[in-house]
Amino acid sequence: MSEPIKVVVTGAAGQIAYSLLYMIARGEVFGKDQSLILHLLDIPPMVGVLDGVCMELADSALPLLHKVFPTTDPAVAFNDVSAAFLVGAMPRREGMERKDLLSANVKIFKAQGAAINQYAKKDVKVLVVGNPANTNALICSHYAPTIPKENFTAMTRLDQNRAKAQIAAKVGVQITDVLNVIIWGNHSSTQFPDVLNGNVKVNGVEKSIFDAVNNKAYLQNEFVETVQKRGAAVISARKMSSAMSAAKAACDHMHDWWNGTQPGNYVSMGVISDGSYGAPKDIIFSFPVEIVNKKWKIVQGLKLDDFANSKLVITGKELLEEKQEAMSVVQD
Ligand SMILES: NC(=O)c1ccc[n+]([C@@H]2O[C@H](COP(=O)([O-])OP(=O)(O)OC[C@H]3O[C@@H](n4cnc5c(N)ncnc54)[C@H](O)[C@@H]3O)[C@@H](O)[C@H]2O)c1
Numbered sequence: 001m002s003e004p005i006k007v008v009v010t011g012a013a014g015q016i017a018y019s020l021l022y023m024i025a026r027g028e029v030f031g032k033d034q035s036l037i038l039h040l041l042d043i044p045p046m047v048g049v050l051d052g053v054c055m056e057l058a059d060s061a062l063p064l065l066h067k068v069f070p071t072t073d074p075a076v077a078f079n080d081v082s083a084a085f086l087v088g089a090m091p092r093r094e095g096m097e098r099k100d101l102l103s104a105n106v107k108i109f110k111a112q113g114a115a116i117n118q119y120a121k122k123d124v125k126v127l128v129v130g131n132p133a134n135t136n137a138l139i140c141s142h143y144a145p146t147i148p149k150e151n152f153t154a155m156t157r158l159d160q161n162r163a164k165a166q167i168a169a170k171v172g173v174q175i176t177d178v179l180n181v182i183i184w185g186n187h188s189s190t191q192f193p194d195v196l197n198g199n200v201k202v203n204g205v206e207k208s209i210f211d212a213v214n215n216k217a218y219l220q221n222e223f224v225e226t227v228q229k230r231g232a233a234v235i236s237a238r239k240m241s242s243a244m245s246a247a248k249a250a251c252d253h254m255h256d257w258w259n260g261t262q263p264g265n266y267v268s269m270g271v272i273s274d275g276s277y278g279a280p281k282d283i284i285f286s287f288p289v290e291i292v293n294k295k296w297k298i299v300q301g302l303k304l305d306d307f308a309n310s311k312l313v314i315t316g317k318e319l320l321e322e323k324q325e326a327m328s329v330v331q332d
């Protein structure tokens with residue numbers, strides 16, 4: 001068993017954390033031999049609920065769980081952490097877009113960026129889940145200038161998982177048979193779920209998703225819209241936003257960042273843009289990445305047609321607008 005690492009989960013009394021904490025503490029992210037010290041951050045009104053979560057973690061008798069520290073103090077929560085799951089933020093309700101949360105949530109990420117800067121390990125890996133995730137991650141990084149920008153990422157893995165599930169159902173294969181579906185841009189209704197470079201295994205034979213589905217109109221319309229609007233569909237059905245699937249996606253994201261991706265297998269992450277594929281620079285934009293030695297790299301040289309390029313322009317523009325609005329909120 002390796003020395004324990006410290007991992008923080010914010011919004012630890014909330015609904016995503018309720019699934020996420022169990023998965024992390026089971027070893028599904030950092031490995032079955034990696035013991036953990038969990039730091040659980042929430043706000044003062046949630047202290048009672050947080051206590052209940054701690055009781056349940058204890059009662060789960062999890063062998064990897066060395067210690068659990070519930071706290072409402074960011075200085076304690078971020079102290080010496082190697083990985084941070086930033087979940088704590090207000091969720092949207094029916095009829096809202098995620099960017100409607102910007103003015104309420106972005107200040108949380110300003111404060112937490114500053115705390116990460118001061119207290120976390122300098123190689124901390126930060127995953128922002130709280131919405132609007134891309135712009136919150138950008139703000140968090142902005143207020144943590146001593147930590148490399150590459151260490152701040154936003155979650156679009158849920159969108160990738162949703163897109164894979166749609167294709168698997170359409171073609172009639174298992175989820176593991178669908179490869180390299182990409183989410184470009186913002187975790188919002190302008191995101192572009194793209195199958196142009198993806199493959200699917202049908203009866204053991206790999207072919208392009210385009211050929212396997214053989215329905216361009218579906219791939220450019222219904223498929224794209226279903227993935228773009230899946231979060232809203234879950235809210236409409238559950239009256240609460242996605243939680244179990246969001247927790248699973250957060251685990252997938254951090255697992256692959258920590259352990260690396262298989263050669264030739266891309267995953268989508270919101271990362272600081274270097275302008276690849278014509279995306280605006282210096283925003284957190286979802287790209288396909290490959291990960292080696294805990295470092296992600298944007299996959300280069302993928303084909304994009306005119307339809308795809310037009311979608312990337314739309315989502316990039318939205319992220320620039322969000323950046324501008326967020327900056328004016330935090331500078332108030
Ligand atoms: N990126 C994604 O794919 C994705 C998916 C699902 C949900 N989300 C977002 O994740 C966020 C959390 O969702 P949820 O369903 O768990 O919400 P929730 O309301 O159940 O839980 C949020 C928790 O965060 C806490 N919190 C609020 N401010 C905090 C702060 N400053 N510090 C620490 N904790 C704080 C709240 O007290 C609450 O316990 C929302 O913004 C939601 O929109 C993102």
Ligand SMILES: O=C(O)C[C@H](O)C(=O)O
Nearest residue numbers: 092098131231232241242
């Ligand atoms: O849709 C939401 O507001 C929650 C989350 O971002 C999701 O995609 O399910």
